[in-house]
Amino acid sequence: MPSEAGLIPADWPEDWLRPHWAPDSGIAVKAFMSTRSGGVSQGPYASMNVGMAVRDDPAAVVENRARVERALGSRAVFLQQVHGAEVLLLQDQHVQPGAAVPVADASVSTTPGLAVAIQVADCLPVLFAAPGGVAGAHAGWRGLSLGVLENTVEALCKAVHCRPNQVQAWLGVCIGPQAFEVGAEVLAAFGQTASPQDSEFFRFQANAQGEPRWRADLAGLARQRLQKMELNYIGSAQGCSYSEPSRFFSYRRDSVCGRMVAAISLA
Structure with missing residues (x-):
């Protein structure tokens, strides 16, 4: 997999998070996690809110999501997340005009140009990459306890016919143990x-x-579960969504706030 450099265009916000992956794995992906920077939303949603279910201006959210897609070079499928453990295998039909928003808390893509998008504002986003496929999971405590990470790895392995020890994972920023x-x-x-x-x-x-x-320790609980599955590599970001109001949205801190996105696609 590539290092974090070059995953998104140079003119995009410097504070967007770029995952580190195991070197020399031969898997090419584009991946990042957004911060509050780089969008057009105003007020408590400023500026890079991608959540359509909050009370932001829908036109601003559409533009913000379009910026995410331009950074990925792919169409992104945003889910209706319900703190469950269902995993969706993405298909071209999910990005057709008028398509219903799928209800799931994780998704898998084996199609170049079709990106996984996970929305968060304190919950943990986890991105996965394997030979021929990528995935992402929304892991709050409910979904985590219900097995959303295990289900996602199982679905990814089934989709690309690989084993868990061929899968890499990256944990994005969530609420930290000092605040949760x-x-x-x-x-x-x-x-x-x-x-x-x-x-x-x-x-x-x-x-x-x-x-x-x-x-x-939400991230610690997630890492423990991933380690039990014996994944090839587990990386993680640094930070706490609750403790950094200028950089991250946090539902626990603000209640009225936007949503960030952790996104990944096959290059």
Whole structure:
């Protein structure tokens, strides 16, 4: 796979994230994760909001999505994400005029010119590349606990007839463990007992009212699951969407905000 240099045109925002992949793997992809920079939206959606389900000007969102496609050199399929674990195999029909927005939290593409697009504003985007195919998953805690990453790797391997050890993954920016406060229901979803004892990915910290809460490491939970699948390579970005308001949208921080996109296509 290529290094991060040259994945998007030089005149695009310098702070867009460009994934690092394992060197000399021979897989050519275009991939990036956007930030707040580089779009035309205004107000709380400024400026690179790609979310059509928020109350942004639809014309601005259309233009922002068009900029994403120009950077990729491909048509991008944006999903109606529902915090589930369904994976969609992208087809040309998904980019035809008037096509319904597909409901899924992950997608796979084996077609050059047809790009995967994952929207986030605190949840973790994970991009995948394998010989002959790419994929992306929207991994909030619900989808992660339901197996969205495992389902995505399985679907990608099935689509391109490869094994998990031929798949590479890249974790984008999400809410960090210092900011991601969760309750006992989240621990239960990952099979952990709610207690004041810290565990590998959950640090106990009562809130201001003295109620039990935990700080969750979403990226760490995802990496653990990917490692169990014995992927070829797992890279990750640095940053916290909640803690960097000038750079990233964060639903937990702002409630009214835009959405960023992690996108990938076969070169």
